[in-house]
Amino acid sequence: MSPTYYEDVSPSTRTLAPRAWYAVSDAKRLPLNGVWAFRLSSTADSFGTEFTEDGYDSAGWDEITVPGHWVLQGHGAPAYTNVRYPFPVDPPRVPDENPTGDHRCVFDLPADWPGGGETVLRFDGVESCARVWLNGQELGTFQGSRLPHEFGVTSALRPGRNVLAVRVHQWSAGSYLEDQDMWWLPGIFRDVTLLHRPEGSVDDYTVHSSYDHTSGEGTLRVDCRPQGRVTVPELGIDAATGESVTLPVEPWTAETPRLYDALLTTAGETVPFRIGFRTVLIEDGQLKVNGKRILFRGVNRHEFHPEHGRALDEATMRLDVQLMKRHNINAVRTSHCPPHPAFLDLCDEFGLWVVDECDLETHGFSELGWQGNPVDDERWTPALRDRAERMVERDKNHPSVVIWSLGNECGSGAGLSAMSRWIRERDPSRPVHYENDQKCPDSDLYSRMYASHDEVELIGQRKEPPLEDAAADARRRALPFVLCEYAHAMGNGPGGLSEYQRLFETYERCQGGFVWEWIDHGLLRHTDDGRAYFAYGGDFGEEVHDGNFVCDGLLLPDRTPSPGLTEFAKVIEPVRIEPGSPGSHGSSATVLVRNLYDFAGLSHLDFEWSCQVQGETVAGGPLAVPPLRPGESAAVPLPPAPGSAGSERTAHADARTAPQPGGGPSRSGETLWTVRAVLARDSPWAAKGHTVAWGQLSGAPAPAGGRPGLRGATGPARHEGESITLGPAVFDAASGVLTRLGPLALTGPRLDVWRAPTDNDNGAPWQPETRNGPLWRRHGLHRMRHRTDTVAAGADGLLVRTRVAPAGTGLGLRTAYRWSTSGGRLRLAVTVEPEGGWDFPLPRLGVRLGVPAALGDVTWYGGGPGEAYPDTRAASMTGLWHSTVDNMQTPYVRPQENGARADVRWAELRDTSDASGGTGPHGPGLRIEADTHRFWLTARRWTSEELDAAEHTTDLVAGETVWVNLDHAQHGIGSQSCGPGVLPAHQLTVAPAEFALVFSIPD
Template structure:
């Protein structure tokens, strides 16, 4: 499209960033300047098309009495005002013809009438500020057009002082769902049009600064900080009472300070004082550099234990209030997370204030992604089209100018998944010129030509290790290769937290800690984007009738939509814990290692406990010496000689903090001493046939099939070998990863419909032996399975032997037995890993102990139901009714325990949680082994050591009735 053709486009299709607005400037929450919120109820009208010829609503005296209303901030599609949310990950939900958008373009006209108070200031200027509008806005005040803008998640301001009336004023805003800006905002999230952040009228007094830039560096060599505050448009003074600082803006001062880090977020209250305005500042002294190929802050290597965070609320979408932001950050701190990548746009500015206060490293990402061009081989990609460069530079500038005074922001990111192009280079050059004190990030150009660090998404563990050794595959250009090879490495996305998972986090963390170049990463992502829904519980892509959608790929977070931590978040907390507590060199001792980057351990208390057979027999406080980051010490509980059992040491907060109360567990470690008890043999009694049944000790069996029907007084149904699980999102994998999508291969093979042939039922000597073949229809492979039952003293033993038959080329989902008990047996108790679920590559957080909860509480409510709820390393498990009667199972070796009120087949068939309806049985799995989880919903699959190959196996249990 030529420039002439572009000039004839309507404003919302013009690739330029907008007209009539003011230059960007910093955001700050408060000052002594007057301001007036225009949030609240606005009159609203929705049109199905971009009816630009009808602007009558913006004229004075327009009658909007027949209109509806919407809340601002908010999205009209979430307020019953018309339309619906739509989710796509990559594909644009409209024809790709940049910068054109469809005529079917939902258009929301907004009206807000307000009256200025009589005491409002008369001097200076009044500015109308929008914090965020999707996807574009055209603005009128009292019938006069102010201008238009794009850049949905960035602020825009207009000077309005000469247009305001002393009495009633009418603000009119037209918002189009689609615009040229939509091509820059294809960010793997819901498309949600509306005025979703605050609208404010702000006084800019005479003598107030137009802009200011806080520079606060730290020299780790002598402990000094250097402060310089640039102030544009006014003369000012900078006051830092705690430091005795009173200097002119533009002047610098160097003096001893305490540095700011995410671990020690030391802020100094300050003020920028000008003739027209006093602006509170919170200053954190820190310096970030790349030195010797490593990111260092204040002289120390940094390890990101991060998450990607979209802004989301299950009822209000991207209109997220301050309490929700704080809740997010408190949860992050409580789960040992130290960094946030603001995927894939700058967050609400108040979020960064909280990051400064609570202590999080931030990669602040520009409001830019053009991923939908990837399937077009990047034809027409705006970042390589000069017509779009002004819009790209505008977005970069609005991010940097808004957020440049935050200590927490240490890296600027150009955007996400935009391919490569000259527009990105222009952005990088502008940012470097404006703020050379921070680093630059962009993952999409593997040459890393414009950035300071090498960043990747979802590389395998093997590739990460090569990168750690600086031995990765070379680039074709030797100069670029040498430059990149000297860079630090960060995974801007890894550990795809979709459904059950992610697996393999521990193995990644060990690489980060082994190789200096590997500086951690950011799990994708923080929260499931499921909307509260009366029928589905939480809705995902396709639940709103979208023409194109990507299903539940929008639910890939460490939090469930209601912000309940998932097992994945609990696992991540354990994997990245900043204190390592492990076995010492001698029995009864522990090694404690300080894994913080900057902090000591003085804020922690170490407590120990000693358990024998599930009972705490001793406990106390452990004396741990002060340890510098990276240092270790060996310590021993006072009662180390008290005998064998389970020893647990916890590192807990020694006092209340802004994000956790005293006693909050930061890290823990366990050691078992002594020999693990094994079940007493259950053998010696003889089976007896009578009336179609075989009785063996407490067991009663069907004589024809050899299947138990009762153990003691407990009815048992359908006990047999089980290899199926409801595939997880990671089992099913992503369409672009065809090689190891085991969930699909399991289903093709028919593992969800195995047939069980009985070859022999032999009641001889002191055993009942049942020989079977378990196999899927249509294939010539199977599992020859023998059940050998024995009994003694009211206890029933089972040994299961499995020999694969045929050419098995896929791992098994699980290997164990499944059976059903009556629904009354809904209480669960076990000794083993807990309290939450675990799988072979997600078991770091499984703490050994004796646990008790109802079967319903064993379930993990993934938004799309799938395999869940297994407990690891179980020694014995009981299922009981309210009176304590039931069944106990002990393992010959530790096993995996799962119990639920529906079958795996019913779990597999469910699309949403309400589809699962409790039946009249409790279905129990006692598994010898499970397939790992991996991260293949977007990342690597299951590591070889966590795959469950079809190999000969033998395992045993002893059952005993209870009550």
């Protein structure tokens, strides 16, 4: 029995040859997007084809928006898998349970539609197989979801009323080639357009626009069927197609995206297009553009919207590009399929290096030892070639596209080689990328995913372990290296970005990488009572799914930048601002400014300095930085510190006597310089003044806690019934736990080592021996018990000795709390001595304190404004910050540890509500100061245990307490949800520890 069309490995029937995409010409076009009639069946053959006829009555059908996915419009449900196919693996067969959507669009052909020439019907994206009719005439079928397909419809089209009918099957032979890590979302999700092709119109065209960096000249040749002319008014070009023109030009790069407007004119059509002159080649083992090595500061980007799936409008695409540019990202890999072509127009315009990836992944065959893998089965080679051709022909004229990628995670096979050969012959001007075959037979780059820092360093040194095949090994060692995926941005993280970036900047072979990935793919849903949350795998009743692994982006689903994106932006800054030489009294310190751009100077930036004392800005102004070419640096003197000899007074008081926030006494304090590089003028992606880079350096230091500690102070502790009093504090006499400070009721503080494991703590299932989250649970750190051994009240304060330990083990932490008081302030000194064989790190080490829920306003001096952890703290700027407890939370799609602020010197929690609903101090607050070491501050309205138990943000319900963690140390974050774990330098090794805090009621 011959296969049905949706189980046929042939890619299409009766579709036109692929060609270049362009959005505008003077030829007529009719968008068919809008509301279509729709019905869904559970199998591929539940209904006949009567619905394709003109007289068919579809009055009982539903309506659906095209572009769109039917599973996001109330018909069926989405499903998420990462690797496994959600249907039996029996290529090319698919199950009888094959959701099938019939679509029907009735449209009127405009009365002025030209009568001559031809008319073409174009589909820019349909998942996963379509059969098409126009006015009852079958046009053909196609597969290849994220690729364009066109039909000639001249004979079927008629004046006036027309009926377009499309049957779309969720599963097809093509589904075996589309096992990408994303939601399965069937439907017509990109534009449908009717195009008039006049006699003599542009059948296809190819722009060749190279740049010679030695002469500064560009060479332009436009090949076209049929012949025509090319004009570029700005360059004075008026040439026949096929003719080469060489002349001085400004080159296109991602940093300087210079485009020239041009017109292509044939006998029947005029097409406007844009030209970017640039040359891409691999030379001396490096990937170069316009003769220079480039460094990818990139991200992987799936197309996604939390309500519309892969049906993106131009405004959303534009926002993506603007957000990338605002966060110093210069490259995007279109994982794992070609994007909407309009996205590439935006990359040309704004400036992004693009790795354009084919619509191909067969990852699910890894579960079968790659047996039956289509890329190594010659029956599938025509379909693979077809996908490569449709991508290259569609996108070939974009200067932003600098690399073609064959696909993702397909193992190895002859089909990939066939694709690579065709691409290299068709377009020798760009290298070809493929990661999954470590011998790199089909790739011009050595590409890896999630290689550890140590391995990247070996690769940078060209000392990686050799391949068995000496010739293949020698070839690979000569290739430039990229991490096509690294730094898995799932939940809280990724950690270790700074260390990766140092390797990229140290070894010329290491040319950067692409963080996985751009955005969390959480689908917007609401609880029964109307509260919004984002759903992930398993939330739609899927039999096979991979949970929240679909939420691993630098943006939250609503496109709010995560702390991970803020961190990445800081790590990859194109201008490095670092401390130079320190200044002595009366002399200026210097700041070292380095231009890390590959092509651009710094003329588009202004530099500003400011001086802060205890977080208060006391002086500032412009900073003169000399012109620096790419790679150059300069030591720039800063103005003298305010108050020093030779300095000019500002409108502020002497920096050394700046007033304290909260009404405290004037005092000397820590002095810091902050230098920023900001946009000197408005750009298409950010306004003037947008910060591109920043750095801080120390001036006059101060004690870690600001005011002197209480180590020499004494005050008697007295028993009063079931309580003990010590100055303004009241303790439970039995447990020694603090219950009140002045008028403020408190719970704790007590030693705390638990955090709600992050996705990176939980790790990937294929790393069972090194995942910290399961290890911590196995040892019971989520249910630590506290035993009070002694409570000793004396003339010099209160000493409480305890043992904190998990059930079922011999592990323990001997903990002593030493309390003293003076002048209304209460000092806590904590010592921790581990017992037993602690051969794994702790999540955190500090104390947890409960304060009344009304204390929801937080001011702190330390790192901010956002969260930070030991290996995600590059973006933490020392300053005086203010927030609410609610705004200190990061709403990760799956709740987990979040919200810590680093290097805190002091913090105040206050009640800012009053009876009239306004704001202002109301009731007692709490001030906490570091006395021996700076601390990590976390404040939330639920416990770590409640955070751990939550599956979605709507599971978190505020209680009557704000829980404050004051941590001496934190374990790092790492990237082990898919990549390497926490580097040794950022691990919280169990060891004896001492730290001290001072508590008081602020004025």
